[in-house]
Amino acid sequence: MNFHDRVSITIEDHVAHVLLDRADKMNALDDAMFEAIVAAGSHLHHSKGVRSVVLSGAGRSFCAGLDLSSMGNTDRWGSGGNLTDRTHGNANRAQQAAMVWRKLPMPVIAAVHGVCFGGGLQVASGADIRIAHPDTRMAVMEVKWGLVPDMGGYVLWRGNVRDDVLRELTYTHREFSGTEAAAFGFATHVDADPLGRAMALAREIAGKSPHAVRGAKLLTNRTAYMDEDEILMAESVAQHQLMYSPGQIEAVKAGMEKRAGEFVDP
Numbered sequence: 001m002n003f004h005d006r007v008s009i010t011i012e013d014h015v016a017h018v019l020l021d022r023a024d025k026m027n028a029l030d031d032a033m034f035e036a037i038v039a040a041g042s043h044l045h046h047s048k049g050v051r052s053v054v055l056s057g058a059g060r061s062f063c064a065g066l067d068l069s070s071m072g073n074t075d076r077w078g079s080g081g082n083l084t085d086r087t088h089g090n091a092n093r094a095q096q097a098a099m100v101w102r103k104l105p106m107p108v109i110a111a112v113h114g115v116c117f118g119g120g121l122q123v124a125s126g127a128d129i130r131i132a133h134p135d136t137r138m139a140v141m142e143v144k145w146g147l148v149p150d151m152g153g154y155v156l157w158r159g160n161v162r163d164d165v166l167r168e169l170t171y172t173h174r175e176f177s178g179t180e181a182a183a184f185g186f187a188t189h190v191d192a193d194p195l196g197r198a199m200a201l202a203r204e205i206a207g208k209s210p211h212a213v214r215g216a217k218l219l220t221n222r223t224a225y226m227d228e229d230e231i232l233m234a235e236s237v238a239q240h241q242l243m244y245s246p247g248q249i250e251a252v253k254a255g256m257e258k259r260a261g262e263f264v265d266p
Contacts, residue, residue: 001043003035003037003039003040004035004036005032005036006020006022006032007019007020007021007033007037007039007040008021009044011047011049011050013203013206014050014206014210014265015050015051015052015054015199015202015203015206016052016053017053017056017199018040018054018055019056019058020033020055020057020063022058023057023060025067026057026059026063026064026115027064027120028063028064028065028066028068028120029063029065029066029119029123030067030069033067034094035093037097037100037123038088038097038100041101042100044104044106045100045104045105049265050106051206051208051210051213051265052107052108052202052206052213053101053104053106053108053109054109054110054111054195054198054199054202055110055111055123055124056110056111056112056194057112057113057114059114060114060115061113061114061120062110062111062112062114062115062116062120062124063119064116065118065120065121066118083150089103094119094150097119097122097123097151098119098122098123098126098153098156099126099155099156100126101123101126101127102152102156102221105214105217105218105266106210106213106214106217107202107213107217108126108127108129109127109128109130109201110123110126111131111195111197111198111199112130112132112133112136112138112178112194114136115137116132116136116137116138117137117138117139118139118140118149119151121139121141121153121186122149122151122152122156123151125152125153125186126152128217129188129189129198130181130186130187130189131189131194131201132187132189132194133191133192133194134177134178134190134191134192135177135178136181137175138175138176138177138180138181138186139174139176140153140166140169140170141173142170142173143170143172144173148170149170157186158224160186161184161185161186162184178190207261208251208261209247209248209251209261210263211242211245211248211266212247212248214266215238215241215242218238219234219235222234247263247264250262251263
């Protein structure tokens with residue numbers, strides 16, 4: 001399945017592989033790429049049977065950030081270029097290109113290689129988990145162009161990247177490697193084969209109870225904004241919905257019988 005000749009999706013064994021497919025431009029973000037990323041994410045949100053997602057880039061890089069040739073086209077942010085218009089729920093279009101992956105009900109794993117600058121870094125940060133090649137070149141690039149990170153990065157980096165480290169990297173827009181990214185909190189793991197590692201992890205997750213995995217993702221997304229009492233209640237509500245459900249019973253049986261679970265998708 002192809003979206004605007006920029007992004008493709010293939011689905012196999014409950015794993016969706018989303019490929020940023022503008023290799024000749026290092027998957028840089030132009031108007032069509034923004035539209036395609038948002039459309040692909042929206043499609044997956046309603047796709048039955050998808051239990052995990054891998055997000056990667058074709059060719060030499062994950063995503064080089066904003067296509068500089070489109071710098072003058074402020075409509076990349078949304079209708080009429082008004083940044084404050086909430087065109088996609090709580091986000092404008094550019095923010096949705098990163099936030100859509102965090103909003104999906106199933107886990108998303110980004111496999112990052114080559115160049116991952118600016119908006120590309122924010123798109124990758126929308127994933128639940130990021131696996132980077134050690135030599136990946138990353139940067140919080142926006143200040144170089146007289147801008148600030150504006151694609152959800154400040155939401156997505158919170159809790160992962162230490163505040164003073166984020167400030168330094170933002171103010172200076174200096175490059176850092178995939179290995180450094182793991183130390184800083186931008187990456188979860190470093191691997192010489194990030195796509196292979198991501199696919200293996202996605203297949204592992206796809207073998208778990210999809211209701212439980214989705215419930216855990218929803219809890220993780222929500223609890224960052226809750227106080228202690230709200231978190232405790234949210235845990236109890238989620239558990240009450242799962243306990244003794246067909247999926248939970250099958251998970252117990254599969255574990256006791258040392259076999260793969262046979263789950264019905266949400």
